[in-house]
Amino acid sequence: MDQFEEDMPEQEIQPPQYFALFDSQTGGIVTFFVDAIHGENIPSEAVPITVEEWQTYSAEPWTWKRDGDTVRLRTPEELEEERANQPPAPKTPDQEMNEQIATLLIDSAAKDVQIQQQDEIIADLMLQVATLQTASEGGGA
Structure with a gap:
């Protein structure tokens, strides 16, 4: 020691x-x-x-x-x-971004449907106009 x-x-x-x-x-x-x-x-x-x-x-x-x-x-x-x-876990930045992308895709798809519907209305109106022009041209001869 x-x-x-x-x-x-x-x-x-x-x-x-x-x-x-x-x-x-x-x-x-x-x-x-x-x-x-x-x-x-x-x-x-x-x-x-x-x-x-x-x-x-x-x-x-x-x-x-x-x-x-x-x-x-x-x-x-x-x-x-x-x-x-328990409260839900906070979202990660990736989850937030994925939700925003999903929302944009859904909004875009809804706009595409609206455009298609409007295109169909325009096509119907153009057909009506063409039918009326044909009828007026045929009736005026």
């Missing part, structure tokens, strides 16, 4: 203390803290949990819920209700 090691007082190494912060409305896990990292910045509402609980909860945090003093798995009905009530 060297002089440095002799001067070092033996310290008992404490395992880290983990904490979970739960949403006050839904009981769902919001985030985790560990004292070795977050120190004094751990909210007072955060609940101390064991390392084993942290490992279990952090593997699938959306499946756990705090009811009173108990943390339990959410029921399939609770999970489905939460999924149904």
Whole structure:
């Protein structure tokens, strides 16, 4: 043992203390803290949990819920209700652009139909005019 090691007082190494912060409305896990990292910045509402609980909860945090003093798995009905009530994910720039392109294509197709209908009306009117001209030319002879 060297002089440095002799001067070092033996310290008992404490395992880290983990904490979970739960949403006050839904009981769902919001985030985790560990004292070795977050120190004094751990909210007072955060609940101390064991390392084993942290490992279990952090593997699938959306499946756990705090009811009173108990943390339990959410029921399939609770999970489905939460999924149904979540707002839609924001659209990516590609999705936005694809929607705009689709809207333009639909508008363009609708204009093409209108043009075809107008062309048919014009063709009918031209036929009527030609029929009237033929009738007036034939009747005036």
